[in-house]
Amino acid sequence: MIIAKGIRKKYGNKSALNGVSLKAEKGKITAILGPNGAGKTTLIRIILGLIFPDDGEVRILDKDPFKDKSIFKKIGYIQELPNLPPFLTGREVLEFSAKIKGVDKSEIPKLLEMVGMTENADKKIAKYSKGMIQRIAIAEAMLGNPEVLIMDEPNMGTDPVLITNFRSMVKNIAKDGRKVLMTSHEMEDVKKIADKVYFIFKGSVYFEGTVEDLIKRFLGIRVIVETEDIENLKAEANKINFIKGVEEEGKNKVILTLTEDKREELIKRLVLAGVRIRSFYLDNELEEAYLNIVKEAMSND
Numbered sequence: 001m002i003i004a005k006g007i008r009k010k011y012g013n014k015s016a017l018n019g020v021s022l023k024a025e026k027g028k029i030t031a032i033l034g035p036n037g038a039g040k041t042t043l044i045r046i047i048l049g050l051i052f053p054d055d056g057e058v059r060i061l062d063k064d065p066f067k068d069k070s071i072f073k074k075i076g077y078i079q080e081l082p083n084l085p086p087f088l089t090g091r092e093v094l095e096f097s098a099k100i101k102g103v104d105k106s107e108i109p110k111l112l113e114m115v116g117m118t119e120n121a122d123k124k125i126a127k128y129s130k131g132m133i134q135r136i137a138i139a140e141a142m143l144g145n146p147e148v149l150i151m152d153e154p155n156m157g158t159d160p161v162l163i164t165n166f167r168s169m170v171k172n173i174a175k176d177g178r179k180v181l182m183t184s185h186e187m188e189d190v191k192k193i194a195d196k197v198y199f200i201f202k203g204s205v206y207f208e209g210t211v212e213d214l215i216k217r218f219l220g221i222r223v224i225v226e227t228e229d230i231e232n233l234k235a236e237a238n239k240i241n242f243i244k245g246v247e248e249e250g251k252n253k254v255i256l257t258l259t260e261d262k263r264e265e266l267i268k269r270l271v272l273a274g275v276r277i278r279s280f281y282l283d284n285e286l287e288e289a290y291l292n293i294v295k296e297a298m299s300n301d
């Protein structure tokens with residue numbers, strides 16, 4: 001497990017973390033969300049023992065990262081803006097890291113393939129785009145199948161194949177009983193892979209829970225009903241006390257916001273009222289829940 005307890009950090013007079021605690025469990029993917037400047041990178045660096053906190057404690061692989069540097073061979077870390085030597089090729093960067101980590105070089109071709117860099121592996125980093133540098137940094141972090149993978153805003157660009165490969169690789173790392181801790185602005189990544197979410201705002205944990213909890217709390221439970229009986233549906237929905245919102249979307253679609261998860265009762269009531277339902281499904285717009293949490297956190301500030 002990765003544990004951070006009561007972490008405080010100031011840069012000069014400015015407080016970056018005000019007593020943050022976090023747990024990243026074995027076999028789980030834990031995501032840290034929050035607007036720019038919330039303190040995500042500072043927290044990650046403290047967890048990695050790269051900068052000292054003013055107060056608080058960290059344990060990673062049961063060790064104190066400030067005292068026991070041997071754990072770093074078991075940790076894969078992708079930093080926000082990877083800083084790779086421009087005079088080396090992508091392959092050379094991986095070979096160099098493999099040597100430091102004591103990992104067999106034979107892993108490298110498979111990793112290059114995974115991040116879609118086989119063809120560009122022998123070009124100098126200086127000639128790479130930002131996305132290509134990021135891919136090499138991801139391959140580097142994956143070397144030696146790390147016990148812990150820590151990623152500060154990993155960004156695979158827009159290639160859908162790469163994104164899918166990357167997500168499934170990260171999921172497999174967690175499935176294998178390892179730990180993954182990531183910060184992200186990519187809501188799709190968080191929605192598709194995270195088990196637990198910490199939302200940090202101005203250096204404090206504002207929300208902690210699953211992605212589902214976050215959506216429920218900041219979006220309500222939204223269901224989309226498609227029907228030709230729009231008027232009938234709206235009339236019935238307005239009579240139901242656990243529905244707090246009725247929004248028409250397009251010709252045959254209505255979004256209902258429920259205050260609690262009473263989907264079965266809702267279907268029953270609509271059917272009994274004679275509404276012919278074409279389809280009925282949950283609307284999980286994490287992006288919108290995220291904006292609502294930011295709005296709420298700002299208004300409480």
Ligand SMILES: Nc1ncnc2c1ncn2[C@@H]1O[C@H](COP(=O)(O)OP(=O)(O)OP(=O)(O)O)[C@@H](O)[C@H]1O
Pocket residue numbers: 011014015016034035036037038039040041042043080
């Ligand atoms: N080396 C530093 N010196 C002074 N202030 C810093 C330093 N690093 C970060 N800060 C400040 O600490 C706060 C938290 O920064 P941090 O980089 O941890 O946020 P973040 O959540 O990772 O942001 P982003 O999403 O933009 O990467 C910000 O107000 C930032 O300006």
